[in-house]
Amino acid sequence: xxxxxxxxxxxxxxxxxxxxxxxxxxxxxxxxxxxxxxxxxxxxxxxxxxxxxxxxxxxxxxxxxxxxxxxxxxxxxxxxxxxxxxxxxxxxxxxxxxxxxxxxxxxxxxxxxxxxxxxxxxxxxxxxxxxxxxxxxxxxxxxxxxxxxxxxxxxxxxxxxxxxxxxxxxxxxxxxxxxxxxxxxxxxxxxxxxxxxxxxxxxxxxxxxxxxxxxxxxxxxxxxxxxxxxxxxxxxxxxxxxxxxxxxxxxxxxxxxxxxxxxxxxxxxxxxxxxxxxxxxxxxxxxxxxxxxxxxxxxxxxxxxxxxxxxxxxx
Amino acid sequence: xxxxxxxxxxxxxxxxxxxxxxxxxxxxxxxxxxxxxxxxxxxxxxxxxxxxxxxxxxxxxxxxxxxxxxxxxxxxxxxxxxxxxxxxxxxxxxxxxxxxxxxxxxxxxxxxxxxxxxxxxxxxxxxxxxxxxxxxxxxxxxxxxxxxxxxxxxxxxxxxxxxxxxxxxxxxxxxxxxxxxxxxxxxxxxxxxxxxxxxxxxxxxxxxxxxxxxxxxxxxxxxxxxxxxxxxxxxxxxxxxxxxxxxxxxxxxxxxxxxxxxxxxxxxxxxxxxxxxxxxxxxxxxxxxxxxxxxxxxxxxxxxxxxxxxxxxxxxxxxxxxxxxxxxxxxxxxxxxxxxxxxxxxxxxxxxxxxxxxxxxxxxxxxxxxxxxxxxxxxxxxxxxxxxxxxxxxxxxxxxxxxxxxxxxxxxxxxxxxxxxxxxxxxxxxxxxxxxxxxxxxxxxxxxxxxxxxxxxxxxxxxxxxxxxxxxxxxxxxxxxxxxxxxxxxxxxxxxxxxxxxxxxxxxxxxxxxxxxxxxxxxxxxxxxxxxx
Numbered sequence: 001x002x003x004x005x006x007x008x009x010x011x012x013x014x015x016x017x018x019x020x021x022x023x024x025x026x027x028x029x030x031x032x033x034x035x036x037x038x039x040x041x042x043x044x045x046x047x048x049x050x051x052x053x054x055x056x057x058x059x060x061x062x063x064x065x066x067x068x069x070x071x072x073x074x075x076x077x078x079x080x081x082x083x084x085x086x087x088x089x090x091x092x093x094x095x096x097x098x099x100x101x102x103x104x105x106x107x108x109x110x111x112x113x114x115x116x117x118x119x120x121x122x123x124x125x126x127x128x129x130x131x132x133x134x135x136x137x138x139x140x141x142x143x144x145x146x147x148x149x150x151x152x153x154x155x156x157x158x159x160x161x162x163x164x165x166x167x168x169x170x171x172x173x174x175x176x177x178x179x180x181x182x183x184x185x186x187x188x189x190x191x192x193x194x195x196x197x198x199x200x201x202x203x204x205x206x207x208x209x210x211x212x213x214x215x216x217x218x219x220x221x222x223x224x225x226x227x228x229x230x231x232x233x234x235x236x237x238x239x240x241x242x243x244x245x246x247x248x249x250x251x252x253x254x255x256x257x258x259x260x261x262x263x264x265x266x267x268x269x270x271x272x273x274x275x276x277x278x279x280x281x282x283x284x285x286x287x288x289x290x291x292x293x294x295x296x297x298x299x300x301x302x303x304x305x306x307x308x309x310x311x312x313x314x315x
Numbered sequence: 316x317x318x319x320x321x322x323x324x325x326x327x328x329x330x331x332x333x334x335x336x337x338x339x340x341x342x343x344x345x346x347x348x349x350x351x352x353x354x355x356x357x358x359x360x361x362x363x364x365x366x367x368x369x370x371x372x373x374x375x376x377x378x379x380x381x382x383x384x385x386x387x388x389x390x391x392x393x394x395x396x397x398x399x400x401x402x403x404x405x406x407x408x409x410x411x412x413x414x415x416x417x418x419x420x421x422x423x424x425x426x427x428x429x430x431x432x433x434x435x436x437x438x439x440x441x442x443x444x445x446x447x448x449x450x451x452x453x454x455x456x457x458x459x460x461x462x463x464x465x466x467x468x469x470x471x472x473x474x475x476x477x478x479x480x481x482x483x484x485x486x487x488x489x490x491x492x493x494x495x496x497x498x499x500x501x502x503x504x505x506x507x508x509x510x511x512x513x514x515x516x517x518x519x520x521x522x523x524x525x526x527x528x529x530x531x532x533x534x535x536x537x538x539x540x541x542x543x544x545x546x547x548x549x550x551x552x553x554x555x556x557x558x559x560x561x562x563x564x565x566x567x568x569x570x571x572x573x574x575x576x577x578x579x580x581x582x583x584x585x586x587x588x589x590x591x592x593x594x595x596x597x598x599x600x601x602x603x604x605x606x607x608x609x610x611x612x613x614x615x616x617x618x619x620x621x622x623x624x625x626x627x628x629x630x631x632x633x634x635x636x637x638x639x640x641x642x643x644x645x646x647x648x649x650x651x652x653x654x655x656x657x658x659x660x661x662x663x664x665x666x667x668x669x670x671x672x673x674x675x676x677x678x679x680x681x682x683x684x685x686x687x688x689x690x691x692x693x694x695x696x697x698x699x700x701x702x703x704x705x706x707x708x709x710x711x712x713x714x715x716x717x718x719x720x721x722x723x724x725x726x727x728x729x730x731x732x733x734x735x736x737x738x739x740x741x742x743x744x745x746x747x748x749x750x751x752x753x754x755x756x757x758x759x760x761x762x763x764x765x766x767x768x769x770x771x772x773x774x775x776x777x778x779x780x781x782x783x784x785x786x787x788x789x790x791x792x793x794x795x796x797x798x799x800x801x802x803x804x805x806x807x808x809x810x811x812x813x814x815x816x817x818x819x820x821x822x823x824x825x826x827x828x829x830x831x832x833x834x835x836x837x838x839x840x841x842x843x844x845x846x847x848x
Contacts (some may be wrong), residue, residue, distance in 0.1 A: 047764075
C-alpha cells in the first residue's frame with residue numbers, strides 16, 4: 001500500500017514537471033531569435049516572401065494562441081508535423097530512436113561493467129599502482145574533449161588497423177556482428193567519460209564503506225577480502241553508484257549529440273541539432289518533451305530502486 | 316592416357332555459372348557525402364539548397380542552359396515564337412514518362428508553370444506578362460503574352476532556385492504555399508521515399524524509363540545518361556568524419572572538403588579532386604542602406620576601398636587555384652560581367668576610405684554593427700571587414716550568432732542600436748548571379764527590396780529593362796549601366812570575389828559534369844570497380 005502511494009505521488013509530480021517543461025520549452029523557442037520562414041525561403045528571396053511564408057506557418061500568431069493549440073494537440077498525442085520534411089514528428093523521432101537507444105544502452109552496460117569493478121579494485125588497493133593509474137586515466141579522460149578521442153579512435157582503429165567502420169549505424173536486426181562492429185567506437189567514445197565518473201564515485205564510496213566498523217567486524221570474523229567486498233562493501237556503497245549511473249543518463253543524452261555527429265549516426269542527438277538549426281519548432285518541442293519524459297521516468301525508477309537497494313530509505 | 320580428375324574443373328565451372336547472375340545483378344551505387352540536408356522535398360516551395368539539388372535528381376525542365384549560357388530544349392522537342400513575340404508554342408518530346416509510368420502531358424506542364432510562377436521571383440514577372448496558357452493537344456501547349464517579354468525562354472530555362480521543374484498536374488495543383496506530398500517526377504532518378512531518413516540519408520535509383528537527349532551533357536542541358544543504379548546521399552555534418560569515410564572507402568564522393576583537407580586528399584592513394592562547381596560562389600558584403608553611414612553612397616565607396624579581395628579569398632579558399640578576384644556584380648567569366656564602376660574594388664586604399672567617412676561626417680566612435688554567423692567563410696570575411704574598418708579608426712561591434720538567427724535579424728529595419736544592423740556578409744551561387752533580373756539580391760526597390768533595402772528608381776528601371784533586351788549585346792549594355800549606377804549610388808551588395816571548392820572523390824568515380832550553380836549531378840557519372848578499369 002505504502003509503495004502504491006509512493007508510486008502515485010511520484011507519477012503525479014511527473015505530470016507537473018512535464019507541464020512545466022512544456023511551458024518552458026515553448027517560451028524559450030518563442031523568445032529565441034530566428035525562425036523557420038527564413039530558412040525555408042533560402043538566400044535568394046525577398047523579405048516579402050519571407051513574411052508570406054511566416055504567415056503561412058502561423059508564426060505570426062500571438063504566443064498564448066500558439067501555445068494553447070500546441071498543448072491541446074500534445075494532450076491528444078498529436079506532436080505535429082515537421083515544418084521541413086512534412087513528416088509527423090513522432091514518425092521522425094521513431095526513425096531515430098533505434099540508434100540512440102542502442103548507443104545509450106551499450107554505453108551504460110559497457111561503462112558499468114568496466115567502471116564498477118575498476119572503482120572497487122582501486123578502493124580496495126588504495127594508493128596502489130592500479131589506484132594511481134585510475135586517477136591518471138580519469139584526469140586524462142576528463143581533460144580530453146570527447147570528439148578528439150573519437151577522431152583518435154577512427155584514425156587508429158578504423159583507418160590504420162581497419163578493425164571497425166569509420167561511421168554509420170547498423171541496426172541489431174541486421175545481425176549482432178555488424179551491429180557490434182558499428183557501435184563499438186561510438187560506445188568507446190561516449191563511454192569513456194562515463195566510466196571515469198562511475199569509477200571515481202565507486203572508488204570514493206567503497207573507500208568510505210571499507211572504513212566502517214561493520215567491515216572491520218566482517219574481517220575479524222575471518223571472511224575473505226572477496227566476500228567482504230562483494231557481500232558487505234559493495235551493497236552498502238550501491239546507492240551513490242546507482243545515483244550516478246542514473247544522473248549519467250543526462251550526460252549520455254548530451255553526449256550523443258557529439259558522438260552521433262562524429263560517427264555519423266542518425267540518432268536523436270543529430271535530429272535535435274538539425275531541428276534547432278532550422279528552427280523546426282514542432283520537431284524541437286517534440287524531442288524535448290519526449291526526452292524530458294524519459295529522463296523523468298528514469299529518475300523515478302532510480303528513486304524506486306533506492307528502496308530495494310537500501311531498506312533504510314523510507315517510502 | 317592419363318586420367319584427369321574432373322572435379323576441380325567442374326567445381327570452377329559451376330561456381331562461375333552460379334556467380335553469373337550475381338555479377339549481372341550487381342548494383343552500382345554511388346555514395347555521396349554531403350553537408351547539405353534535404354530541408355524540404357519540394358523545390359518550388361523553397362529555394363533552399365537541398366531541395367534545389369533534389370529537384371535536379373527527380374525532375375526535368377522544359378528548357379535548360381548549357382555551359383556557354385545558351386538555352387536548349389530539354390523536355391521539349393521544339394518551341395516556336397510568333398512573329399509578334401506574343402505567342403510561344405511548346406511541343407514535348409515523345410516518350411516522356413512520369414516515374415509512375417504515365418505519360419508527361421502538356422496539361423502537366425501548364426499546371427507546373429503556374430505553380431512555379433506563383434512562387435518564383437522571375438516567374439512572377441513572367442506571369443505579369445502572360446494573358447493565357449492553353450493546351451493544344453497532349454504534347455503541345457501555348458503561352459500567350461499581353462506584351463513581348465524578351466526573357467521568356469531564358470526565364471523558363473532558369474537554372475537557379477526556384478527552377479521551373481515539371482510535375483504531374485495532380486501534384487502541381489498543390490497550393491504553392493504548401494508542400495507537395497507526392498514525389499513523382501520525370502527526371503533521371505527516382506526518389507526512394509521508403510529509404511529516406513530526413514537529416515541522414517536520401518536514396519535515389521535510376522529511372523529506367525528516362526529518355527536522354529542525344530546531345531552531349533553540358534551543364535544541366537543535353538543528354539542525361541545514367542550509368543549507375545543507385546545514388547545514396549549521406550548527410551555528414553562533420554567534415555572530418557566524411558573525409559575519414561572517403562579514405563576508408565565507405566563513401567565515393569565528398570562534397571566541399573575544407574581547404575586544409577585538400578592536401579590530405581592529394582596524398583591519399585586512390586583519391587583525387589575534381590572541380591564541378593564551374594562558376595563557384597560569390598562573396599557579398601551587404602550594407603544596410605536605411606541607416607547611417609551606409610545611407611550615403613560615399614560610405615559604400617569607402618567600404619569598397621577597404622575590401623582587399625585577395626586577402627578575403629586567401630582566408631576563405633586558401634589556394635588561388637580555387638578562387639579569383641572579381642570586381643563585377645555579375646559572375647566573372649559570364650556574358651554580363653564587366654569591371655565598370657568597380658575601381659574601388661580593384662584597389663585597397665585606407666586613406667581614401669578614411670577621407671570618405673570624414674566627408675560624410677561620421678562619428679568614428681559610433682559602433683558599426685556587423686552580423687557574424689557560424690559559417691567559416693562568413694566568419695573569416697566578417698572578421699576581415701571589421702579589422703579593415705578598425706584599421707582606419709572606426710569602431711565596430713561584431714555580433715555573432717547562428718545562421719538562422721542572422722537570417723531573421725537581417726530582416727530588421729530597426730536602427731543598429733535598437734537591434735538592427737549595419738553590415739552582414741553572405742555568399743551565393745555565382746550561377747544564379749549572371750544578370751540583374753533573376754536574383755532578388757539585385758533589387759533596389761527600397762522597402763520591397765532585398766535585405767539592405769537598396770533604393771534607387773533607375774536601378775529598378777534597368778533591372779526591369781534587362782529581360783526586354785532582344786540581343787545579348789543589348790542586355791550587356793543594360794547590365795553595364797546597372798553596375799555603373801549601382802557603384803555610384805550604393806550597390807545592394809559589394810562583391811569580394813569568387814571561389815569554388817572541388818569535390819574529393821575516389822578515382823573509381825569519373826565523368827563528372829561541371830555545373831554553373833555548383834550542384835553535383837549524377838548523370839553521365841561512372842563508377843568502376845577500380846581506378847584502372
